[in-house]
Amino acid sequence: MRRSSPILGRFRYGYVAPAALLVAGLLYAPFVWTAYLSLTRYDGLAPPEWAGLANFGKLFDDPALLTSLRNTLLWVVGTMVLPVGLGLLVAVLSYDIKGGAWYRVPFMLPYALSGAGLALVWSPILSHGGIANVLLGVDTAFLQSAPVNTLAMLLVWTWQQLGVNTLLFVVGLQSIPKEPIEAARLDGASGWRLFRHITWPLMRPLTAVVVGLALVASLKTFDIVWVLTQGGPGRNSETLAVTMYKETFVASDYGYGSAVAVMLTVVTGLASYLYLKRQVAS
Amino acid sequence: MIRSGMATLGVAALFLAACGGTGGGTPQKKTELTLYNDKGAWTKYFDEMGALSKQKIGLGMKPTGYTDSAQYQAFIKASFRTNVKPDLFTWQTGGMLEEIVKQKQVADTTAVWHEAIKAGDLSQDLAPYYTIGGKQYCVPMNVAYWGMFYNKKLFDQHGLKPPTTWDELVKAAATLKKAGVTPFYHTSVLFSFVWFEQLMAGSDPDLYDRLSTGKAKYTDPGVVQVMEKWKELIDAGYFVNPGDKTDPGDVMKNGKAAMISFGTWFNTSMTQRDMKAGTDYGFFVIPNVNPALPKTSVIFESGPLCSLAKAADPDASTKYLKWWTSAEAQEKWATSRGDVSANPKVQIKDEALGQITKDAGSGKYRLVNRYFEATPPPVLTAALDGFGKFVTEPGTYKEVLATIQKEADEYWSTHQ
Numbered sequence: 001m002r003r004s005s006p007i008l009g010r011f012r013y014g015y016v017a018p019a020a021l022l023v024a025g026l027l028y029a030p031f032v033w034t035a036y037l038s039l040t041r042y043d044g045l046a047p048p049e050w051a052g053l054a055n056f057g058k059l060f061d062d063p064a065l066l067t068s069l070r071n072t073l074l075w076v077v078g079t080m081v082l083p084v085g086l087g088l089l090v091a092v093l094s095y096d097i098k099g100g101a102w103y104r105v106p107f108m109l110p111y112a113l114s115g116a117g118l119a120l121v122w123s124p125i126l127s128h129g130g131i132a133n134v135l136l137g138v139d140t141a142f143l144q145s146a147p148v149n150t151l152a153m154l155l156v157w158t159w160q161q162l163g164v165n166t167l168l169f170v171v172g173l174q175s176i177p178k179e180p181i182e183a184a185r186l187d188g189a190s191g192w193r194l195f196r197h198i199t200w201p202l203m204r205p206l207t208a209v210v211v212g213l214a215l216v217a218s219l220k221t222f223d224i225v226w227v228l229t230q231g232g233p234g235r236n237s238e239t240l241a242v243t244m245y246k247e248t249f250v251a252s253d254y255g256y257g258s259a260v261a262v263m264l265t266v267v268t269g270l271a272s273y274l275y276l277k278r279q280v281a282s
Numbered sequence: 283m284i285r286s287g288m289a290t291l292g293v294a295a296l297f298l299a300a301c302g303g304t305g306g307g308t309p310q311k312k313t314e315l316t317l318y319n320d321k322g323a324w325t326k327y328f329d330e331m332g333a334l335s336k337q338k339i340g341l342g343m344k345p346t347g348y349t350d351s352a353q354y355q356a357f358i359k360a361s362f363r364t365n366v367k368p369d370l371f372t373w374q375t376g377g378m379l380e381e382i383v384k385q386k387q388v389a390d391t392t393a394v395w396h397e398a399i400k401a402g403d404l405s406q407d408l409a410p411y412y413t414i415g416g417k418q419y420c421v422p423m424n425v426a427y428w429g430m431f432y433n434k435k436l437f438d439q440h441g442l443k444p445p446t447t448w449d450e451l452v453k454a455a456a457t458l459k460k461a462g463v464t465p466f467y468h469t470s471v472l473f474s475f476v477w478f479e480q481l482m483a484g485s486d487p488d489l490y491d492r493l494s495t496g497k498a499k500y501t502d503p504g505v506v507q508v509m510e511k512w513k514e515l516i517d518a519g520y521f522v523n524p525g526d527k528t529d530p531g532d533v534m535k536n537g538k539a540a541m542i543s544f545g546t547w548f549n550t551s552m553t554q555r556d557m558k559a560g561t562d563y564g565f566f567v568i569p570n571v572n573p574a575l576p577k578t579s580v581i582f583e584s585g586p587l588c589s590l591a592k593a594a595d596p597d598a599s600t601k602y603l604k605w606w607t608s609a610e611a612q613e614k615w616a617t618s619r620g621d622v623s624a625n626p627k628v629q630i631k632d633e634a635l636g637q638i639t640k641d642a643g644s645g646k647y648r649l650v651n652r653y654f655e656a657t658p659p660p661v662l663t664a665a666l667d668g669f670g671k672f673v674t675e676p677g678t679y680k681e682v683l684a685t686i687q688k689e690a691d692e693y694w695s696t697h698q
Contacts, residue, residue, distance in 0.1 A: 044359040045385045063685075064667075127527035129538075141525040144470070144674050233470035233524065234671020234682070249356040251663040 031265070038258035048255065055259035064235045065260070068243040071150050072219060075239060076271075078154040079161075079218035084210060086158065087165025092195065094166070095173045104170070108163035115160075115223030122156045123228055143229050146236035153224050153237070161217075165210055172206030173199070208279040215275060219268045240264045312595040314342035315369035315602055317587075318361075319423075320354035322347035324550070327618050334614055339605050341598055343370070362387050362590075369599050372423050373586050375411045376655035379419060382588075388419045389589045389596065391603060395421070398607040403625050405643065411584050411651070420586035421603045422624035424615075426545030427638045428480070428581035428652070431552070434564045436463055436540045444566035448484070451569060455520045458540050466515070467539040470524040474669035475662075476543050477515075479653035481508045483579035484571040487650050494656035496694035500687040501680075509672070509679040511571065516676045524673040531555055534563060543568065545583055545652075546622045546635050553620035565634040567647070580642060583652035584624065658697065664689035 038055055040048035059065055090107060094100040110118065125131040128141040142152040176199065184198045200207075222241035225231060231238035231246060238246070244264060248257025314336075317328060328345035336342035346368075348354035355378075361367050362385070373379055382388050395418040398404040408425070412418045432444065437454075440461050445451040455465035468477055482490040485508055492498035493505065515521065522539045531551030533539050542548070549565075557563050570578055587606060589599035605611050609627040616623035622630055622639045630636035641647060650656075657665060668682040 043381065044356070045362070045381055045387075123527055128523040128525040129528070141523055144523075144525045230471055232667060232670045233474075233674040234678075235667050236671070245352075246663070250352040251660050252355070252359075253660060 034258045034261050037254055038262045040255045042254040043252045044254050051255060055256045058256060059259055059263060064238065065243060067235060068238045068240050071237060072239045074147060074150050075154065075218045075221045076215060079214050080211065082154060082158040083161035083165050084214045087162050088169050090162065090166045091169030091173060095170055104166055107166050110160045111163045113160060116227050118156060118160050119224045119227030126152055126228065144233060149229055149237045153228055156224055168206065168210050172203045176202045212272060212275060215271055216268055219271060220264065310594045312369065312598045314344055315598060317343050317345045317370040318358065318368035319345060319372040320348045320351045321372065322349035330618055331611065331615060335602065335605060338610060339601065341602055343602065367590055367594065369593055370587060370589050370602060373420065373588050374655055375584055375586055376651065377658040379586060380414055383414045383419050386591055389591050389593060389599065390417050390419060391421055392418045394600065394604050394607065402627060403607045403609060405626055408584060408624060412586065420588035421607050423585045423587035424547060425584045425622060425624045426547045427622065427642055428543065428545045429565050429567045429638060430541050430543050431534060431548055432541045432564050432566065433534055433537050434562055436537050444564060446569055447573060448569045448571045459519055464522050464539045465520045465541055467530055467533050467542040468521045468524055468673055470670040470673050472666065474666050474673060475653045477512055478508065478669055479581055480543055480568055481511055481571060483581060483650040484568065486572065487579045487648055490650060496690060500683040500690060505683060509683060513676040513679055516673065549621055549632060549635060550619040559632050559634065567638060577648040579650050580647040581652050582649040583655060658693050660693050661686065661690045
């Protein structure tokens with residue numbers, strides 16, 4: 001076995017130390033601190049008081065959290081169907097046609113906006129008496145009743161995310177080797193059959209990435225909801241991330257907010273793990 | 283191994299040193315103070331005050347305005363533990379001031395109050411809002427009386443005059459509604475409590491006070507009746523849709539609603555929109571729902587301007603707060619915004635606002651602490667969400683009251 005260079009060997013910890021310290025200081029330490037706070041009563045001012053599992057007990061007794069979970073689930077399912085599903089559709093339809101890239105440009109532009117900026121743009125459109133009411137000739141308050149408000153916000157999210165998902169799927173389509181496609185075409189496959197049996201399976205590695213990223217992004221949905229509805233009215237459009245923020249910074253219940261944060265981390269981690277495990281296995 | 287360990291420690295030391303800042307505790311002599319506030323829309327007026335203070339007392343002031351109050355409060359609380367501290371900051375009276383005083387974060391201003399009261403720059407009546415454990419903290423950044431702003435042109439058009447009884451107010455609403463004008467404004471976010479506090483204070487101000495100290499319950503019959511009264515008005519179609527995000531100032535200007543209940547600070551929104559008092563809009567005291575009450579209840583609020591107990595330059599901060607209460611400073615602060623002042627010497631230009639200030643000072647009204655300050659923060663959060671739900675689905679009022687009471691029970695079980 002070849003020995004590594006003596007200089008590299010001596011200082012190997014020194015080389016990785018800056019990166020390790022950054023990750024430990026900015027990622028792991030806050031997480032450990034949050035996990036500790038979730039076991040305390042803490043208002044952000046007085047020193048935290050040990051509360052054991054009381055905050056987690058409250059989680060299961062909080063009707064608002066159930067609404068929050070329901071909305072988060074709606075965001076996950078909606079994200080898979082709309083930004084991801086439609087992104088795939090636009091990618092497949094615009095790929096391999098003359099000037100396809102130009103068709104995709106309009107879908108890409110909204111991605112340049114931040115979530116908060118996006119919500120500010122859509123606020124006068126969706127609010128009662130807003131532009132959507134005038135254009136559609138209806139008197140619906142899109143941001144008032146659940147689940148209409150969450151669905152309306154999902155459309156806003158789709159408007160922003162569609163382009164980037166399309167782009168990723170196009171990259172996936174471009175990376176597929178030509179030979180199996182040509183062979184399938186020679187065998188008479190085309191249209192849906194070609195996509196279903198040849199293109200789609202070959203795109204699997206990239207689909208796993210797109211779906212994985214969308215899954216995590218939808219589980220931590222915050223900015224659009226916060227700017228458009230602040231989780232209301234009456235907490236009916238809250239997601240887990242909004243509940244975490246509200247409990248911590250609005251209600252100053254840092255302990256309970258931290259418990260929601262821990263729960264959100266566990267849910268996101270578990271969902272990602274199960275999904276990726278399934279992808280790797282298949 | 284030892285060397286690589288040393289290298290790691292060296293990098294760690296450098297990293298920590300870089301994060302650590304310069305360390306606090308060294309007294310500084312400041313010529314310009316920072317003023318953090320959650321009134322981002324008032325930056326222009328704070329800037330003007332900074333320029334004036336520089337000229338008058340040789341101490342400038344630079345404002346940093348936030349527009350999201352939750353974000354602002356989180357920043358201030360976090361700043362107590364760091365070296366990035368504001369010299370001056372705005373806050374809220376009531377439970378929130380008590381919280382930070384208990385943690386010994388706020389500078390004692392008893393001497394400033396004592397001197398200002400003696401000089402006639404502050405009124406003794408205001409002191410209780412700033413007194414905790416017998417000492418005063420902060421000074422009034424602003425004061426406000428709540429009433430009804432109304433679109434004068436719409437009132438004139440439909441032959442209406444400012445009502446003096448609750449029945450007249452409801453009759454005016456009915457007239458406007460019949461003519462296709464929406465009488466009242468309300469919202470499902472932040473200010474969702476406005477009509478609750480107004481109806482409570484005008485029906486049973488004692489119950490309102492008991493509610494804010496945990497001695498009454500949100501499920502008590504008196505509170506339920508208030509919600510039913512509110513529901514009655516919503517069901518009659520007297521309110522704009524609570525989901526309408528039009529700025530209330532624009533709602534008033536374009537006549538989307540004829541009446542908006544807000545504090546006298548709302549006058550600033552009128553000033554910013556070039557609306558003229560007495561021609562474009564007016565202001566009246568909202569009559570009591572219960573005519574048998576001896577005095578008309580008027581909602582009162584006062585927002586504090588504070589300095590830190592461990593300020594970088596405590597003398598400069600105190601000097602600024604002292605100047606802030608003076609007639610010279612308050613004249614500018616009130617007139618530039620078209621608002622009332624905490625200093626009784628200041629002449630209020632707006633006739634209606636000047637009148638309510640004078641009447642309130644003479645004891646004509648029963649002043650009721652605004653719900654936002656009167657209610658403990660966790661109960662307030664639940665209540666704001668609850669009222670937001672109620673204005674969207676008025677049939678849920680009993681469920682809403684039960685939810686708020688659940689939070690109140692939890693809070694008062696440890697805070698009596």
